[in-house]
Amino acid sequence: MSALTVAVLATDGFSPFHFSVPCIIFGQSMPQPDLFRVEICAEKPALVMSDPGLSVKVEHGLDRLDVADIVIVPYWNQPEERPSQALLDALISAWQRGAEVVGLCLGTYVLAYAGLLNERRAATHWEYEADFLERFPAVHLDSNSLYTSDERLITSAGTAAGIDCCLNIIREHYGSAVANRVARRMVVPPYREGGQAQFIERPVPETSRDGKMNQLMDYLRRNLDKPHKLDSLAGFVSMSRRTLTRHFLKATGTTPGDWINAERLQRSQELLETTDHSIEKVAEMAGFQSPVSFRQSFKSKFSVSPSEWRRAFRGPDLVERQHDPA
Known part of the structure; x- marks a missing residue:
């Protein structure tokens, strides 16, 4: 069985933590090197800067999404900003030909902007729940879940939930034994089911005008x-x-x-x-x-x-x- 290609998108202002999660889980933490092959992609091959000033040299463009088995958008720096049509079209094309398309944390916004999540379940960071619902009323946002999966469209809640989501992708492809070995290497819990609630603050309005x-x-x-x-x-x-x-x-x-x-x-x-x-x-x-x-x-x-x-x-x-x- 040939290795599954995982295309991880680097976007301007990316979060180093969110970006590193799929790179580590599908890359250096794998017990066998021939299960996944990670390729870093961007709209154009270049030096892409993160929000705190770190950078990553990207050698692949969006054309790699045409052959990837799994496409991951690990973050999106500006939820109010619509991604370029080229990026959205590439994600739609990848999903239509059978790839899994994954949005981690605010990366869910990118899948939503593409229209891929309309009438489907999705998760994102709890702090952006109200904003997300206002922007994408056709998406069935599951604000409790750590991650969701709906017809090869996979999304996760914020920060560490991306680890749970990626481990579950490994579990779905290669079984619990492989996923557990990866979790041990990373010293994280091997399994938190997607339906487990995000540990979030749910503020109730303190006052009103009445x-x-x-x-x-x-x-x-x-x-x-x-x-x-x-x-x-x-x-x-x-x-x-x-x-x-x-x-x-x-x-x-x-x-x-x-x-x-x-x-x-x-x-x-x-x-x-x-x-x-x-x-x-x-x-x-x-x-x-x-x-x-x-x-x-x-x-x-x-x-x-x-x-x-x-x-x-x-x-x-x-x-x-x-x-x-x-």
Whole structure:
């Protein structure tokens, strides 16, 4: 079996970390040299400068995408800037002839600009979620996933998720044994499934332009551990249920119930990361009716259990001492 050609695109202002991930994983970290062949490409062979001032000498142009088995766009420095039509056409042509086309982190933008991701699942860095959705409403952005794959169009979330994504590509082509050997060489976890949630901040608006809604949100934040009914909240701001719902939606973009749940989840994250409280105590302090409802709501939102979240931020010892079920 001949080696698979991996074309890695160098673009102006590239991120050295993102660029190095596929080069290392498919290159020097491979246990066998004949599995992949990495070729660095650019729109024109030249010296390409990275954002912090490093440079890479590129000898191949976009014509190498015509024969590559896997094409990787590891980064895109200006999400608001549409790539050249030559680059977009080369990516479309590569995918149409059967190549896998990969966008790591903000490289997903390039695939989206090409129209390749329309009506398909995709992932990108969580900080750019709102911007991406506004620019590409036809793309089904999965803001929780570390990486996605949809008909040979592969995308990843930010930074280290690119490692998981590239390891999964190896796993798909050559099996887990090869992928695990590469992971060991890199001293990284051999497998994090694509559906595992990005560990991201999900800020809830602190204030709005509506004074009464600001008062209500401040009150709720100070009393998350208490039960709240729409009738009592309406009474707090001297409004009818219907008027409150309308004003709250205008001020926050969501309903009171969904807002409270998001705040409780955010509070639970803080408690999991910064305290030694049991999962049961965290559920109580965050305002969930029971530990069961807390676990269900947490996993539904973030695709990991409270224990797994805490383990990621606090280490495994604390979680194991608490004997918390996943």
